[in-house]
Amino acid sequence: MKTIKFKNHDEMPILGLGTFRSQPNEVYDAVLTAIKEGYRHIDCAAIYGNESEVGDAIQEAIKQGIVKRENLWVTSKLWNNSHGQENVLPAIKKTLEDLKLDYLDLYLVHWPVALKHDIEMPSKGDDFIPLSELPISETWKGMESVLNEGLTRHIGVSNFNSKDLENLWDKSNHKPEVNQVEIHPLLPQNELLEFSNQKGIHLTAYAPIGSGGNAEKSISILENQTILKLAEEKNCSPAQIALAWNMARNISVIPKSTNKKRIAQNFNATAVELSNEEIKEIDDINLSHRFIDGKFWEFEGGPYTAEGIWGTK
Ligand code: A2P
Numbered sequence: 001m002k003t004i005k006f007k008n009h010d011e012m013p014i015l016g017l018g019t020f021r022s023q024p025n026e027v028y029d030a031v032l033t034a035i036k037e038g039y040r041h042i043d044c045a046a047i048y049g050n051e052s053e054v055g056d057a058i059q060e061a062i063k064q065g066i067v068k069r070e071n072l073w074v075t076s077k078l079w080n081n082s083h084g085q086e087n088v089l090p091a092i093k094k095t096l097e098d099l100k101l102d103y104l105d106l107y108l109v110h111w112p113v114a115l116k117h118d119i120e121m122p123s124k125g126d127d128f129i130p131l132s133e134l135p136i137s138e139t140w141k142g143m144e145s146v147l148n149e150g151l152t153r154h155i156g157v158s159n160f161n162s163k164d165l166e167n168l169w170d171k172s173n174h175k176p177e178v179n180q181v182e183i184h185p186l187l188p189q190n191e192l193l194e195f196s197n198q199k200g201i202h203l204t205a206y207a208p209i210g211s212g213g214n215a216e217k218s219i220s221i222l223e224n225q226t227i228l229k230l231a232e233e234k235n236c237s238p239a240q241i242a243l244a245w246n247m248a249r250n251i252s253v254i255p256k257s258t259n260k261k262r263i264a265q266n267f268n269a270t271a272v273e274l275s276n277e278e279i280k281e282i283d284d285i286n287l288s289h290r291f292i293d294g295k296f297w298e299f300e301g302g303p304y305t306a307e308g309i310w311g312t313k
Pocket of ligand 1: 018206207208209210211222237239240254255256257258259262263265266
């Protein structure tokens with residue numbers, strides 16, 4: 001499989017298994033199935049509430065001799081209530097304990113949003129800490145120190161806009177290597193991609209097949225006419241077209257599935273090659289639709305807005 005190459009010569013497989021919204025009772029089978037299928041990259045996060053089950057499956061795969069730890073790429077993310085230099089070490093230790101690993105391959109700051117330490121999910125504006133009080137650069141010092149301690153091999157961010165990254169740039173010793181954001185044919189993120197290429201930051205696409213569509217199903221990647229037409233022409237599935245399009249742009253993808261057939265189907269998207277014309281047809285869809293809209297961080301009197309987070313205000 002194609003890989004993303006890092007400065008220290010580590011390589012991240014361009015396609016991994018996503019585990020957001022994978023129920024704890026399903027995720028064990030999903031991860032074990034995926035590793036048997038050939039996946040070598042698993043994307044996790046403390047807030048998904050399933051890292052312990054993911055860890056059990058990884059252990060089982062190692063025990064069965066299917067894979068060695070050093071041949072797996074495991075990513076996890078620092079939750080919003082563990083911002084602040086001193087909170088990063090305990091957070092990564094808990095994640096490593098749950099995943100039953102000695103080190104992560106990649107640890108990301110999950111959102112440029114800080115919550116008070118005892119609040120996992122906010123219910124009011126007062127549950128947040130503004131970044132003016134607790135800047136990302138402070139949290140980043142904690143990220144750099146867990147990197148230096150060898151608890152993760154790489155560090156990065158998620159849901160960051162280019163301004164957030166510019167702010168962090170001069171205040172960081174070790175620059176963020178990855179930014180994980182929503183990217184798919186209905187949200188191509190061309191400007192962020194250009195910025196990231198200039199800075200040497202790799203982009204990973206979450207919700208690469210549109211997170212199962214929105215509530216009304218009025219906007220769906222899997223029912224988009226261009227995607228459907230290409231899938232028919234190339235004798236593959238719409239999901240595979242969406243994944244292949246991101247991978248052709250050198251963007252890694254982490255489709256979530258707990259279904260055996262779809263886990264296999266998504267893996268086989270690495271064999272789908274798109275011509276420049278086919279890529280252009282998808283680029284021409286020209287929409288800008290977020291499935292993960294960030295409005296869940298907006299509370300009356302609170303310091304965060306979706307527009308501020310996406311850098312569109
Ligand atoms: P399931 O777990 O039942 O397969 P994303 O990674 O973009 O957030 O999308 C995840 C959603 O898409 C989940 O609802 C998942 O459901 C579904 N899904 C995953 N793979 C496919 C596929 N190949 N075709 C259709 N739906 C898929």
